[in-house]
Amino acid sequence: MIVEGRVIKLGDKIDTDVIIPAKHLKSTDPEYLAQHVFEPIDPEFYKKARGAIIVAGKVFGMGSSREQAAIAIKAAGVKAVVAESFARIFYRNAINNGLPAIACPGITDEVKDGDLITVNVETGEVKVGDKVLKGKGVSGMALEILRVGGLIEYLKRSQRGL
Amino acid sequence: MKTLTEKTLSRASGREVSPGDVVEVEVDLVAFHDLTGYHVLEVMEKVGVKRVFKPEGVVIAFDHLVPPPDVRSAEIQQAIRRFARELKLPNFHDVGYGILHQVLVEDYVLPGQVVIVADSHASTSGALGAFAQGMGASDVAAAAITGRTWLTVPQPFKVVLEGRPRQWITGKEVSLEMLKAFKADYFVGMSIEVFVEEPRAFPMDYRLTVANMGVEMNADALIFVPDEETSRYLEEMRGLRPSHLERPSPKAEYVDEYSINLEDVDFLVAAPNSVDNVKSVREVSGVEVDAVFIGSCTGGRLSDLEIAAKIMKGKRAKSRCIVVPASWRTFKKALELGYVQTLVEAGCMVTYGTCGPCIGGHFGVLGSGEVAVSTSNRNFVGRMGSPQSKVYLSGPAVAAATAVLGRIAEPGEVL
Numbered sequence: 001m002i003v004e005g006r007v008i009k010l011g012d013k014i015d016t017d018v019i020i021p022a023k024h025l026k027s028t029d030p031e032y033l034a035q036h037v038f039e040p041i042d043p044e045f046y047k048k049a050r051g052a053i054i055v056a057g058k059v060f061g062m063g064s065s066r067e068q069a070a071i072a073i074k075a076a077g078v079k080a081v082v083a084e085s086f087a088r089i090f091y092r093n094a095i096n097n098g099l100p101a102i103a104c105p106g107i108t109d110e111v112k113d114g115d116l117i118t119v120n121v122e123t124g125e126v127k128v129g130d131k132v133l134k135g136k137g138v139s140g141m142a143l144e145i146l147r148v149g150g151l152i153e154y155l156k157r158s159q160r161g162l
Numbered sequence: 163m164k165t166l167t168e169k170t171l172s173r174a175s176g177r178e179v180s181p182g183d184v185v186e187v188e189v190d191l192v193a194f195h196d197l198t199g200y201h202v203l204e205v206m207e208k209v210g211v212k213r214v215f216k217p218e219g220v221v222i223a224f225d226h227l228v229p230p231p232d233v234r235s236a237e238i239q240q241a242i243r244r245f246a247r248e249l250k251l252p253n254f255h256d257v258g259y260g261i262l263h264q265v266l267v268e269d270y271v272l273p274g275q276v277v278i279v280a281d282s283h284a285s286t287s288g289a290l291g292a293f294a295q296g297m298g299a300s301d302v303a304a305a306a307i308t309g310r311t312w313l314t315v316p317q318p319f320k321v322v323l324e325g326r327p328r329q330w331i332t333g334k335e336v337s338l339e340m341l342k343a344f345k346a347d348y349f350v351g352m353s354i355e356v357f358v359e360e361p362r363a364f365p366m367d368y369r370l371t372v373a374n375m376g377v378e379m380n381a382d383a384l385i386f387v388p389d390e391e392t393s394r395y396l397e398e399m400r401g402l403r404p405s406h407l408e409r410p411s412p413k414a415e416y417v418d419e420y421s422i423n424l425e426d427v428d429f430l431v432a433a434p435n436s437v438d439n440v441k442s443v444r445e446v447s448g449v450e451v452d453a454v455f456i457g458s459c460t461g462g463r464l465s466d467l468e469i470a471a472k473i474m475k476g477k478r479a480k481s482r483c484i485v486v487p488a489s490w491r492t493f494k495k496a497l498e499l500g501y502v503q504t505l506v507e508a509g510c511m512v513t514y515g516t517c518g519p520c521i522g523g524h525f526g527v528l529g530s531g532e533v534a535v536s537t538s539n540r541n542f543v544g545r546m547g548s549p550q551s552k553v554y555l556s557g558p559a560v561a562a563a564t565a566v567l568g569r570i571a572e573p574g575e576v577l
Binding site for chain 2: 012013015017018021022023025026028040041058059062063064065066067068070085086087088089092093096097140141150151152155156159
């Protein structure tokens with residue numbers, strides 16, 4: 001699974017209240033959520049997100065368990081998130097909603113806003129120009145879930161098998 | 163030579179596990195509240211399954227949209243109420259019972275259990291010695307259906323609490339001390355196991371606050387090693403006397419170890435806009451404050467109310483002050499002990515059993531430019547209202563003193 005896109009660069013400790021504020025959590029509609037993604041820091045974010053790859057610093061997605069954070073980013077058209085590290089719950093929510101998440105220590109030193117990067121989701125390799133960084137690929141159970149597009153589809157298939 | 167984390171996850175997975183292993187585990191309890199619960203039910207509907215692994219294994223308590231501030235919130239609760247009735251779930255709690263995490267520890271969680279909750283502050287249950295993790299709605303739906311989940315066995319880290327805290331220093335200050343020392347990213351992928359050298363000097367209320375804040379440290383789990391204080395709590399709250407409380411092996415190996423001398427812990431706040439932007443109260447003393455919130459799954463327990471009442475007794479709050487005991491039981495006890503009367507006489511607005519202003523949804527959201535001091539858990543941009551508002555996180559003593567003076571203060575300044 002290879003994804004390519006222009007970088008939107010964000011900082012360290014991007015929290016779920018910034019990704020999607022609590023006032024929007026009474027909905028799970030992807031289109032609605034996409035329009036409010038990153039609203040507290042950039043209300044126009046969704047207009048430039050389509051086809052982009054978010055590159056961020058430490059513990060991206062820290063904070064609440066709201067799955068809408070991953071749904072909103074995915075629905076805004078972001079192809080993947082590459083971060084120095086992820087908060088545990090966000091990482092699972094991303095995979096469970098078919099949004100590739102790659103932890104890649106050192107990425108923020110090598111990448112700037114607008115760079116074109118290529119991410120190999122399984123090996124974790126991130127190509128920036130002629131440089132290759134080694135991140136942590138998605139593997140095991142998480143990869144199985146990501147491959148079928150998310151946990152709902154995965155559960156449907158496994159429940160049918162029961 | 164196993165840590166408590168390894169012992170618990172070995173039992174739950176049926177095999178000997180080590181840190182880094184990805185394992186499938188059986189879960190003992192699955193829980194959700196109104197705001198995540200409707201999402202859990204939506205996932206179940208999409209999967210096409212309407213059943214749970216065992217009715218008594220699912221705990222539901224309404225807390226986020228309590229009491230419902232709008233029609234949508236009321237309808238979210240109606241849907242979950244119907245679901246609980248149809249599946250005959252015995253552990254369903256409607257509005258007015260308590261915040262889910264408090265309900266879990268008061269009524270359900272036992273040491274050594276695996277607890278999966280559709281809310282990040284699931285970590286709270288670790289205070290009783292459980293392995294408790296928050297997860298998103300899809301993961302929780304999967305766990306509720308199958309009674310199983312997968313997870314990565316975290317790297318164990320040992321924290322030792324030595325000595326006794328000074329007067330009115332609580333679990334909140336201790337958790338801020340840890341965030342000051344390690345910042346919010348250090349414990350990613352780790353399970354913090356906390357040993358208390360003098361168990362009675364650090365009571366369950368304080369432990370619950372530290373465990374609750376474990377998720378703000380981004381730890382995979384935070385577990386207090388069960389001891390005589392754990393036994394006391396289980397007996398007093400539930401009349402239980404477990405015959406055996408699992409503890410780590412004496413020679414268990416940890417990736418690292420850190421000791422905190424409780425006597426040295428000072429009054430601290432997390433300044434805007436990050437939980438690890440920790441400062442001493444003296445550094446920010448004098449910052450004018452519009453609103454004070456004493457409540458939430460972090461800072462709305464009986465000891466928080468007791469401290470606030472003792473500091474505010476006979477005084478009048480200068481800032482507007484909202485107090486929300488974490489559960490009906492906590493509220494009732496605070497009523498019996500006179501804390502509620504004291505706080506009301508001081509001009510506080512008191513209700514119970516709602517997350518209230520902590521999530522910025524209703525019951526006291528902040529306007530732009532406003533400053534709040536809160537005993538809750540997060541001060542992210544816009545968390546409690548306007549993105550232009552600012553939140554300082556504190557323990558109950560600093561919150562109460564601040565309410566009285568209308569500016570950030572230590573309790574010594576009002577007594």
